[in-house]
Amino acid sequence: xxxxxxxxxxxxxxxxxxxxxxxxxxxxxxxxxxxxxxxxxxxxxxxxxxxxxxxxxxxxxxxxxxxxxxxxxxxxxxxxxxxxxxxxxxxxxxxxxxxxxxxxxxxxxxxxxxxxxxxxxxxxxxxxxxxxxx
Numbered sequence: 001x002x003x004x005x006x007x008x009x010x011x012x013x014x015x016x017x018x019x020x021x022x023x024x025x026x027x028x029x030x031x032x033x034x035x036x037x038x039x040x041x042x043x044x045x046x047x048x049x050x051x052x053x054x055x056x057x058x059x060x061x062x063x064x065x066x067x068x069x070x071x072x073x074x075x076x077x078x079x080x081x082x083x084x085x086x087x088x089x090x091x092x093x094x095x096x097x098x099x100x101x102x103x104x105x106x107x108x109x110x111x112x113x114x115x116x117x118x119x120x121x122x123x124x125x126x127x128x129x130x131x132x133x134x
């Protein structure tokens with residue numbers, strides 16, 4: 001009976017609350033992208049509202065006025081999601097390439113980069129205005 005030691009763990013897992021949220025819509029919409037757009041516009045609400053946990057690593061926020069153009073974020077980015085723009089001495093972040101590791105935030109000496117709570121990032125065009133942070 002090799003399964004006997006697993007019984008206490010099975011019972012613990014059975015009595016625990018799930019670690020994931022249920023799907024935000026009551027029924028699967030025909031287009032998830034259009035559903036998320038209607039949520040952003042305020043026409044639809046997510047059911048139930050999904051709270052982000054503390055220290056959640058969502059879409060990157062970039063304060064271009066604070067940035068000094070040191071390029072440390074580019075050096076530490078494992079996904080090569082950050083591009084330096086020499087004409088403005090600022091950076092461009094491609095959200096579709098980002099793996100949300102937060103290494104760029106930790107490396108920035110002037111705190112010009114921050115992780116937001118935004119997680120509704122679906123888009124059909126990977127180069128749309130929503131998917132590039134400048």
